[in-house]
Amino acid sequence: MTFIARQTDFRAATAPCRPAVAEQTQPQHGFWRRLYDAIMDGRQQRAQRDINRFVSWHSRNLTDSLEREIGTRMFTGDWSVRR
Secondary structure, three states: OOOOOOHHHOHHHOOOOOOHHHHHOOOOOOHHHHHHHHHHHHHHHHHHHHHHHHHHHHOOOOOHHHHHHHHHHHHHOOOOOOO
């Protein structure tokens, strides 16, 4: 005896389709989370500007010693370019 599978036999194995609207909506962050993200983004941009200014002032190449000095200055908070 042979069995011929029909399309209705496979419906339970497939995942149900999600509506397109559910995929497009993302949860909104609250006020405090948005404020925190804005502060952190500002600090990140400031750190990048300071590092770029420091590297361009000393040399165009990022060497191990320059990288070590950047790390030291980040921990101490001393970003004066001229030492």
